[in-house]
Amino acid sequence: MNAxxxxxxxxxxxxxxxxxxxEACGTPLLRKGSTSAEAATKDVVRKCPACGAVSGxxxxxxxxxxxxxxxxxxxxxxxxxxxxxxxxxxxxxxRNEDAIALGRLLDGTTAAVVCDGVSTTRQxxxxxxxxxEAALAVLLGVDAPVEPVARVRAAVEAAGTAVATLxxxxxxxxxxxxxxxxxxxxxxxxxxxxxxxxxxxxxAGPDGRLLTRDHSWAAEVVAEGLMDEAAAFADRRAxxxxxxxxxxxxxxxxxxxxxxxxxxxxxVCSDGLWNEVPEAGRIGEFAAGAGDGATPLAVANRLTEVAxxxxxxxxxxxxxxxLEGVQV
Amino acid sequence: xxxEAEFVVTxxxxxxxxxGATRVDAVVAVTATGDATPAVPTAALExxxxxxxxxxxxxxxxxxxxxxxVAIEQLRDGVLFAVISGxxxxxxxxxxxxxxxxxxxxxxxAVTAVRKLSAGGGTAFSNWLTLARQIAEQHxxxxxxxxxxxxxxxxxxxxxxxxxxxECIGVFSCDCRGVGTDWNVAEVRKxxxxxxxxxxxxxxxxxxxxxxxxxxxxxxxKRVADVSLRLWTPKGAQxxxxxxxxxxxxxxxxxxxxxxxxxxxxxxxxWGAESREYHVCVEVPTQAIGAEMLACRAMVVRGGSTETxxxxxxxxxxxxxxxxxxxxxxxxxxxxxxxxYADAVEHGLxxxxxxxxxTATMRLGRAVALATAAGDREKLEMxxxxxxxxxxxxxxxxxxxxxxxxxxxxxxxxxxxxSRVRGEG
Numbered sequence: 001m002n003a004x005x006x007x008x009x010x011x012x013x014x015x016x017x018x019x020x021x022x023e024a025c026g027t028p029l030l031r032k033g034s035t036s037a038e039a040a041t042k043d044v045v046r047k048c049p050a051c052g053a054v055s056g057x058x059x060x061x062x063x064x065x066x067x068x069x070x071x072x073x074x075x076x077x078x079x080x081x082x083x084x085x086x087x088x089x090x091x092x093x094x095r096n097e098d099a100i101a102l103g104r105l106l107d108g109t110t111a112a113v114v115c116d117g118v119s120t121t122r123q124x125x126x127x128x129x130x131x132x133e134a135a136l137a138v139l140l141g142v143d144a145p146v147e148p149v150a151r152v153r154a155a156v157e158a159a160g161t162a163v164a165t166l167x168x169x170x171x172x173x174x175x176x177x178x179x180x181x182x183x184x185x186x187x188x189x190x191x192x193x194x195x196x197x198x199x200x201x202x203x204a205g206p207d208g209r210l211l212t213r214d215h216s217w218a219a220e221v222v223a224e225g226l227m228d229e230a231a232a233f234a235d236r237r238a239x240x241x242x243x244x245x246x247x248x249x250x251x252x253x254x255x256x257x258x259x260x261x262x263x264x265x266x267x268v269c270s271d272g273l274w275n276e277v278p279e280a281g282r283i284g285e286f287a288a289g290a291g292d293g294a295t296p297l298a299v300a301n302r303l304t305e306v307a308x309x310x311x312x313x314x315x316x317x318x319x320x321x322x323l324e325g326v327q328v
Numbered sequence: 329x330x331x332e333a334e335f336v337v338t339x340x341x342x343x344x345x346x347x348g349a350t351r352v353d354a355v356v357a358v359t360a361t362g363d364a365t366p367a368v369p370t371a372a373l374e375x376x377x378x379x380x381x382x383x384x385x386x387x388x389x390x391x392x393x394x395x396x397x398v399a400i401e402q403l404r405d406g407v408l409f410a411v412i413s414g415x416x417x418x419x420x421x422x423x424x425x426x427x428x429x430x431x432x433x434x435x436x437x438a439v440t441a442v443r444k445l446s447a448g449g450g451t452a453f454s455n456w457l458t459l460a461r462q463i464a465e466q467h468x469x470x471x472x473x474x475x476x477x478x479x480x481x482x483x484x485x486x487x488x489x490x491x492x493x494x495e496c497i498g499v500f501s502c503d504c505r506g507v508g509t510d511w512n513v514a515e516v517r518k519x520x521x522x523x524x525x526x527x528x529x530x531x532x533x534x535x536x537x538x539x540x541x542x543x544x545x546x547x548x549x550k551r552v553a554d555v556s557l558r559l560w561t562p563k564g565a566q567x568x569x570x571x572x573x574x575x576x577x578x579x580x581x582x583x584x585x586x587x588x589x590x591x592x593x594x595x596x597x598x599w600g601a602e603s604r605e606y607h608v609c610v611e612v613p614t615q616a617i618g619a620e621m622l623a624c625r626a627m628v629v630r631g632g633s634t635e636t637x638x639x640x641x642x643x644x645x646x647x648x649x650x651x652x653x654x655x656x657x658x659x660x661x662x663x664x665x666x667x668x669y670a671d672a673v674e675h676g677l678x679x680x681x682x683x684x685x686x687t688a689t690m691r692l693g694r695a696v697a698l699a700t701a702a703g704d705r706e707k708l709e710m711x712x713x714x715x716x717x718x719x720x721x722x723x724x725x726x727x728x729x730x731x732x733x734x735x736x737x738x739x740x741x742x743x744x745x746x747s748r749v750r751g752e753g
Contacts, residue, residue, distance in 0.1 A: 066562025
């Protein structure tokens with residue numbers, strides 16, 4: 001029997017810690033949202049807003065006038081109250097190849113995943129969506145290991161399998177691939193696992209810091225002391241990623257676990273944000289610009305606007321998780 | 329398991345257009361990678377048409393006999409073939425009627441028959457092509473290819489050749505080779521262009537065998553008959569031109585066959601494991617800043633089928649950022665220069681033949697400037713045999729007073745051959 005966590009918001013019967021449904025009335029105790037789930041619920045009638053023609057499902061463009069049809073994934077907004085995420089196409093890329101997935105249990109256990117499709121592969125958005133969905137299912141699932149680091153590793157493993165099997169038994173080397181960063185918050189601890197250059201930050205005024213270390217050419221030459229950061233990031237190869245999830249690779253995540261004392265905000269994001277504003281302190285200032293007492297959604301929107309205003313050269317995804325007073 | 333070619337279409341372009349702009353340029357590369365096993369997927373028919381007119385007497389007919397024997401030796405087992413000799417009329421050298429199936433015995437018999445060829449009579453291309461067409465028509469569905477060798481000018485009456493070529497379109501493709509310098513480039517090019525083949529000069533008869541070897545190698549490598557480039561363009565848009573730009577410049581614009589309200593097909597002939605590139609220029613209705621449009625969907629289709637084998641998208645995105653819209657795709661710029669070069673050479677040489685020295689100097693000078701900009705040494709060497717160059721960068725030249733026929737023909741024929749360039753990362 002699970003330890004008691006509180007009562008069901010619908011019928012007030014007591015519910016157990018980690019329960020996904022109220023055993024008395026069946027009300028879901030897990031709230032979640034993702035790019036894939038959003039895309040699936042949006043209008044699938046492909047009627048061109050410009051000329052009115054109805055197009056087939058296989059195209060991104062109107063079959064008559066050629067104008068690009070609005071894509072439900074151009075912007076995803078997920079507001080779970082205590083946390084929120086935004087994923088935006090940006091201003092330059094013609095498709096949003098990022099995906100986000102986030103969720104929260106009644107007991108405060110929270111998880112967020114951001115994936116960034118690798119543009120040089122075919123249909124990378126499929127990888128990002130499948131990986132984020134698969135990772136979230138493990139992070140908030142009932143069967144995964146209880147120990148946070150093991151749970152995050154299991155989530156990355158599941159994401160890797162989901163990506164590798166996208167094309168069935170016929171994977172090709174340029175098949176869909178993506179990066180992944182997954183955050184799991186439970187029991188006063190933040191655990192972050194990642195593959196590639198999507199990041200997690202701890203925003204806490206001047207004490208803000210980057211929690212992840214990119215699996216990228218630039219980060220690796222800096223870590224090995226071969227170049228300083230300025231020179232490394234100026235190099236043409238700077239953003240070449242060195243690890244990813246794809247059909248040709250086994251997931252090889254780094255995982256860190258840090259205790260938190262409830263005085264800051266966890267930010268999970270793709271390089272569409274950090275390329276424009278790399279520094280934790282600066283991101284924190286922009287986030288604070290959303291105003292005192294701003295909701296997580298307002299902060300997520302604010303950070304997205306900052307990246308768009310800076311040029312929006314890539315897809316932008318951010319998930320904002322304030323951690324004041326959530327310890328159990 | 330199949331020996332089917334797999335097609336890949338890639339598009340090189342700068343999709344960004346400035347406010348009010350309507351012209352979209354892109355280079356569409358079509359590449360097929362075949363199975364390495366030399367299975368015979370589709371029946372193939374090879375027609376060897378050899379000029380045996382009186383002017384071929386001596387070295388030429390001897391070299392033509394030897395080269396034809398080389399070509400016959402290269403026929404894969406199972407390939408259908410026939411050898412035609414052409415003079416004022418055309419006659420079948422081997423087999424007596426229709427086509428033979430290649431095997432050691434038929435190849436040996438054909439070579440024996442070819443050794444007996446002698447030269448005499450006039451030159452009437454239309455009769456040669458008509459006989460080739462009649463044989464080819466008995467084998468619909470096969471990859472049908474002809475190799476035509478000539479050394480002289482056509483003696484057909486006015487308009488007869490054009491009419492005959494028209495009848496052969498879609499029946500077989502034809503590579504043409506001219507030996508010596510007495511033949512007319514424009515006339516032979518007319519055949520090759522319409523029948524999706526190449527033209528080249530073999531100035532020395534002794535080089536003929538090596539050239540035939542290369543042509544047959546390419547012909548025997550074809551795997552898919554009748555491929556077309558299908559261009560879909562949105563309502564209100566128009567294809568301004570479609571040019572093959574690699575390996576050679578060939579304007580396909582007029583070859584369009586309308587196949588739907590918004591798409592038309594451009595026949596490309598048979599394909600092997602090879603890559604060809606096309607410069608597509610589309611005029612689209614302008615849109616608001618930030619709008620994105622599919623300006624053209626470039627598809628590879630099999631002739632007479634609706635199945636798309638591969639496709640690439642040509643996009644247009646309107647922006648007020650001049651830094652984005654001012655860039656020209658490297659490939660588009662490269663091939664624009666290469667086709668301008670071909671025009672400059674052809675017009676320059678035509679003007680020179682007509683005695684219009686001013687135009688000739690200007691156009692050939694432009695060709696020198698373009699070849700210089702492209703860093704194309706091979707082209708500059710050919711030009712240097714026709715003009716004296718004072719300043720290569722600006723294209724300041726003087727016409728040479730003495731130019732060999734061979735140098736002039738070589739420059740003319742090879743003007744359309746392009747060098748390749750890599751696209752943006």
